[in-house]
Amino acid sequence: MKAVGVIVEYNPFHNGHFHHLNETRQKTDADCLIAVMSGNFLQRGEPAIVSKWARAKMALAAGVDVVIELPYAFAVQAAEQFAHGAVQLLAAIGCQELCFGSESGEISAFLSAAKTWLEQKETFDSLIRTGLARGQSFPKAAAEAWQKFGAAPLDLSKPNNVLGFAYVKAIWQNKLAMMPRTIPRLAAGYHDESFSHPSIASATSLRKTLRQTGRLESIAAYVPPAALEQLRQYRETYGRFHDWEVYFPLLKYRLLTATEADLRRIAGVEEGIEHRLKQHIAHAETFAAFIAAVKTKRYTWTRLQRLCAHVLTNFTKEEQAKAANPTYIRLLGMSEAGRRYLKQVKKSAALPLVARASKLNGDSLYEQEKRAAAVYAAAFPEPLYSAALKEEYATAPIYVSGIERK
């Protein structure tokens, strides 16, 4: 069976994702589509709109055969570390290809950019360090570094291109036997918050619309019915969707009661940002107002969101330094084909395949995952808080048979 990997967040799943899955299956002739997915917190430091289980169901309903979890220590990270964890998991479970979305859909630009970067690694590293020392953000420093080599072979101001570039680099640096491919994205820029296409819109714009209208029908044109139904069920069960504002009281409590020394132990707290956090938190009444007050040229919104996620989950520099590579493959869900595939690779997979989270107790990556789940569940009043925690610890991988999938 040929397995092909995708790297996803599905926050929430929408028609663009559906298009990517269909194209991927068709172009690669995959027998088994494997998605590595962020858990409760996402790459840009945000809580996922609904739980990993609900999002795994959306993925399965749309044709994914196996959903595995990207551990927190890789999920809530800048592109390089995120890519490093994700491609290793896909390779470990036996994917022969990785297929990501990009603006152009031309893999050659990614290969050429990665080649230049890796060949000139020292120069790039040194240029970026100089930029950072001058107070630039990482993306800004990287963009200036590219200018020294003439323009980059691809537009690295586009978040999807940055990720694709990181995937290719990570595959090569880890010498993985997995071929990178790319498929052009349909319409809608990643950050677009307005609708311009009749059926395609970015996850960002969908979350915004949902937040503003509170009505699922307002996004129905852009989301497959099965995913919409998951959103509906989730809100019915838990009473709400997740966003940063839900967690702001916890963040405020934690920032006010942690000492500056405590904060300096947290991953991402560098260069005295702990003073700014402490300085602005007492007066801030919303997460958005807080981040706006703390934001600097160097500390971008995304970087601050990630840092705040680490404050909430108590994810330390020490833990980040130790999280070199994934240590397990956690299954969140599978189809009939997925189950056949897993049976086939169970023995040969490069990392242990784990269905029951209880088997992971004590594994440091999973202990971090449990803490992230504890934060995530704190969005709910009891008894839902306890119920959501139990879901993290005790849910068996979701199985969707062919008939259920239709």
Added chain:
Amino acid sequence: MKAVGVIVEYNPFHNGHFHHLNETRQKTDADCLIAVMSGNFLQRGEPAIVSKWARAKMALAAGVDVVIELPYAFAVQAAEQFAHGAVQLLAAIGCQELCFGSESGEISAFLSAAKTWLEQKETFDSLIRTGLARGQSFPKAAAEAWQKFGAAPLDLSKPNNVLGFAYVKAIWQNKLAMMPRTIPRLAAGYHDESFSHPSIASATSLRKTLRQTGRLESIAAYVPPAALEQLRQYRETYGRFHDWEVYFPLLKYRLLTATEADLRRIAGVEEGIEHRLKQHIAHAETFAAFIAAVKTKRYTWTRLQRLCAHVLTNFTKEEQAKAANPTYIRLLGMSEAGRRYLKQVKKSAALPLVARASKLNGDSLYEQEKRAAAVYAAAFPEPLYSAALKEEYATAPIYVSGIERK
């Protein structure tokens, strides 16, 4: 002017407290009654039902002339450390006498008990250590130690006697020029939860009744009208009273995201209790159910409540060890007579008299106080959360003129 001290929590102020103040003034001929009062968290590890400001107003309305704050590091402690901080503050501000309530109202029994204890200190310490090593709680070990000396000269199963005994010991051990006196309490045992007297009931029973009925009228017979009015205004402004259940989601979040190593740094976390805390927190849906599950012979309800307060406020063993003595006298409120008295002792007081909390920034006892205030304010949604925080940092001492007091 003759100043006399009382040590109070006023949680809430009731007719028994009023009786004690009137008796104190009459028996001691005091010109200035000074109350040292716990702040946001109390001796038994509970959040105060209303803020320190509201409780200071109750005190002033009832005849107290000066209200000063017992810092968190002394307030949320077993009797000895609580007494140590409180008597030092009263002595530092020039109180010639300390007057506490007791069951018998006989000071001789307290003096005799304290004398025996201090003369036989090594024997007592060794007997108590032995008891603790056998898994006894501190009160149980102390009671058994007394039996070796025949019975104790006073009933140390009564919380008020335990505190009075600790006050006398602390005065002697610190060689303070302050005379201890006691006045008999009126009816109602400290822990009584049922009403038996037409106008006197314990603070515990009043909180319980208020929690059950939600109606201020249900406690009106037991609380002076001015105190009742403070309660009414507080609930009108902040929408609620405080109890442990309000803080349970924060406690749960913190216990789930702190590592066991983090918890071992917290004051009061000893002998592996961190495992029990971790073990029971995920399933607990209320604070009461949680404590009931964690409780052991050695870890009494009160000890666990204090420990949980320290978890919430991030109060560490290191901080506890450093909190040897009060470092300032923080004014919460004063009457006209109080103001005259303060003017008189301003220069001679053994510790700096501080009206504006902003002057205390950086003082470690006050930094702990700010953290306790941050936890306390987390009971409210925004914008009340920020408003309550500001109240801690920026409120000037309450001044009540003679006319206002009537």
